[in-house]
Amino acid sequence: MIRFDAQQVVAAREGNRAALDAVVRAAERPVFNLAVRMLANRVDAEDATQEILVKIITNLGSIRDVEAAGAWAFKIACRHLVHERRSGAIEAMRLSFEGFATDLETGLSPLSDHGLNEIEAKLAIDEVKIGCTLAMLVCLSRELRITYILGDIFEVTDTEAAEILEIDPAAYRQRLRRARGAVTGFVTKSCGLVSESVPCRCQRRVGQALRVGRIAKGQSDLRAESPSVPSLDEIRSRIGLLERGRASAALMRSNPDFSSRVSELMSGLIDRCERRG
CATH class of the missing domain: 1.10.1740 (Rna Polymerase Sigma Factor; Chain: A)
Known part of the structure; x- marks a missing residue:
């Protein structure tokens, strides 16, 4: 706010x-x-x-x-x-959750294959994680996206969010349930930070991201210059203690203050x- x-x-x-x-x-x-x-x-x-x-x-x-x-x-x-x-x-x-899930299964490779030093590797992993979680949001329509951002990321109350969006509180809550269900369903099936059984890992996505130009070696486009950005292990540990719906929101809230x-x-x-x- x-x-x-x-x-x-x-x-x-x-x-x-x-x-x-x-x-x-x-x-x-x-x-x-x-x-x-x-x-x-x-x-x-x-x-x-x-x-x-x-x-x-x-x-x-x-x-x-x-x-x-x-x-x-x-x-x-x-x-x-x-x-x-x-x-x-x-x-x-025009991303969809189905198409994005397929993309995440493509080109997985060991981080060690890409000649990055320790600092470059950490930066690349952070960029992949942040970019991926932001892209997840774009799979939602704009109306559902803003609803999810206000409710589950910024934690605005139902009453406040409905007033901001100029809709009825009941309509806002219905939208939030739809958005939350879509995001939770996707990360449960496709994100290794939320589900250990999923093969996708941020570090295994680095090579593909470098190849297609989504990230650049040694450069940061999205990561905030903040020492408080949690590591993937910290994020996974926090998420592991939460139920699925809350875990999805915690994943999205783990992004830095840009x-x-x-x-x-x-x-x-x-x-x-x-x-x-």
């Missing part, structure tokens, strides 16, 4: 540049983390985040209750990502707009 300082919102509406920058910074990370999970691609998520931030700052004057400005901004982000944002690179692949530089780009954009004005 987005949390604004009400006084900064008021000051930003009155033209205070420092307050406007603070509003942008407060919204950037929550919006970007939502966009990454909706679009499963950093570039697309950064573009969408910038689009959403422009909407937020250009509509600050329409807010009736500045104390509720964060909820208002988050609703704008959800509406944009579900109804207005054009399809991204991963969405354009960061971007969109607020810096926005600062430059605001400067140019002010000079033109």
